[in-house]
Amino acid sequence: MESGAVFAAGLHPNPPPCSAHLLRRAKLLPPPPKLFSLQLPKQSHFASFGNYNNNNNVTSLKVASPASNVAVELADIDWDNLGFGIMNTDYMYIMKCSHGENFSKGELQRFGNIELSPSAGILNYGQGLFEGLKAYRKHDGNILLFRPEENAQRLRMGAERMCMPSPTVDQFVEAVKATVLANERWIPPAGKGSLYIRPLLMGTGAVLGLAPAPEYTFLIYVSPVGNYFKEGLAPINLIVETEMHRATPGGTGGVKTIGNYAAVLKAQGAAKAKGYSDVLYLDSVHKKYLEEVSSCNVFVVKGNVISTPAIKGTILPGITRKSILDVALSQGFKVEERLVSVEELLDADEVFCTGTAVVISPVGSITHLNKRVSYGGSDGVGRVSQQLYSALTSLQMGLTEDKMGWIVELK
Numbered sequence: 001m002e003s004g005a006v007f008a009a010g011l012h013p014n015p016p017p018c019s020a021h022l023l024r025r026a027k028l029l030p031p032p033p034k035l036f037s038l039q040l041p042k043q044s045h046f047a048s049f050g051n052y053n054n055n056n057n058v059t060s061l062k063v064a065s066p067a068s069n070v071a072v073e074l075a076d077i078d079w080d081n082l083g084f085g086i087m088n089t090d091y092m093y094i095m096k097c098s099h100g101e102n103f104s105k106g107e108l109q110r111f112g113n114i115e116l117s118p119s120a121g122i123l124n125y126g127q128g129l130f131e132g133l134k135a136y137r138k139h140d141g142n143i144l145l146f147r148p149e150e151n152a153q154r155l156r157m158g159a160e161r162m163c164m165p166s167p168t169v170d171q172f173v174e175a176v177k178a179t180v181l182a183n184e185r186w187i188p189p190a191g192k193g194s195l196y197i198r199p200l201l202m203g204t205g206a207v208l209g210l211a212p213a214p215e216y217t218f219l220i221y222v223s224p225v226g227n228y229f230k231e232g233l234a235p236i237n238l239i240v241e242t243e244m245h246r247a248t249p250g251g252t253g254g255v256k257t258i259g260n261y262a263a264v265l266k267a268q269g270a271a272k273a274k275g276y277s278d279v280l281y282l283d284s285v286h287k288k289y290l291e292e293v294s295s296c297n298v299f300v301v302k303g304n305v306i307s308t309p310a311i312k313g314t315i316l317p318g319i320t321r322k323s324i325l326d327v328a329l330s331q332g333f334k335v336e337e338r339l340v341s342v343e344e345l346l347d348a349d350e351v352f353c354t355g356t357a358v359v360i361s362p363v364g365s366i367t368h369l370n371k372r373v374s375y376g377g378s379d380g381v382g383r384v385s386q387q388l389y390s391a392l393t394s395l396q397m398g399l400t401e402d403k404m405g406w407i408v409e410l411k
């Protein structure tokens with residue numbers, strides 16, 4: 001699943017097992033000695049930090065940092081048991097602008113709660129968008145982002161639909177880099193997970209009559225997350241939803257607006273109560289073509305052909321989706337973006353989902369109108385899903401050469 005929905009819907013409701021950090025947060029351990037060893041690049045948006053009120057911890061674990069040749073102290077948490085829950089980190093990025101103007105300058109602030117007017121546009125009328133991407137720590141100490149400019153462009157498209165100003169691609173990417181570097185000690189060691197990056201764009205100005213908000217905030221926060229699949233890929237079981245729809249033509253299904261997500265909780269919750277992992281949505285007009293899962297895109301494999309529903313306004317244009325199509329092509333598969341009917345799904349060799357959090361999630365079974373079809377052999381993990389997962393994650397973690405030019409190095 002895309003981790004946005006994972007945070008929200010609590011696919012992993014249990015926080016990571018108690019670490020010293022969590023115990024301290026719960027005031028079960030005394031605060032750590034005042035130590036601050038974060039190395040911050042000298043850039044304009046690092047100007048304002050407020051007070052560094054150190055209630056976090058440092059450990060003797062150190063990671064080589066090739067650029068500065070200084071060892072960065074890692075946060076004192078149990079890196080082997082990271083889950084997908086939200087964990088507070090050191091800094092967040094904030095940039096504001098008025099309606100009708102452009103974003104110009106943002107700054108890093110200590111991570112913490114934000115203050116909003118009760119009549120903020122985002123609270124009253126849902127004028128907001130989110131993004132999701134990850135930073136990986138490489139074995140040599142470098143930090144890698146995966147196609148951040150794609151997230152920037154997608155946010156811009158969404159902002160246009162939601163009548164909001166948006167940061168430029170450069171502003172977005174620079175802000176992501178600054179936030180990741182400021183929170184460097186929260187990036188898991190190579191192989192243990194990644195730093196999930198959550199940009200938000202929202203109408204924070206006060207409005208009462210229905211109108212675009214007078215002021216906007218672009219905010220980025222981060223949280224370390226574990227590898228979604230610790231013991232190899234695990235298949236999910238989906239149920240085809242025949243009553244509710246995620247998106248309609250002309251609506252906002254194609255952009256990552258916050259309002260799309262509370263609306264899928266009901267169907268997802270009902271599916272989970274029946275033992276399924278999530279819901280697969282059908283198109284709302286013909287009620288027979290595949291759309292996507294609550295927060296990830298869907299693919300069907302038949303022979304050497306990999307097909308996925310075409311982007312036509314009701315499907316979120318996933319960056320993992322787009323990348324998997326290119327990786328599959330480069331590996332000699334035939335790829336098709338078109339209408340995919342539910343009959344075709346039930347006749348497929350393999351089915352998988354894609355999204356930033358999981359990268360690829362193999363589908364072990366699909367249930368449609370009381371008919372259950374299983375895929376992927378005895379362990380439910382198809383060969384193609386496994387192969388594409390390995391190829392894309394190796395690229396993202398810097399284990400294979402980046403022939404696509406998708407990786408942005410931070411150091």
Ligand SMILES: *Cc1c(COP(=O)(O)O)cnc(C)c1O
Pocket residue numbers: 002132256292293294295296297316317318319320321354355356357
């Ligand atoms: C974010 C999202 C995806 C996956 O997009 P990625 O860029 O691959 O993370 C798919 N579907 C929905 C509805 C989403 O919100």
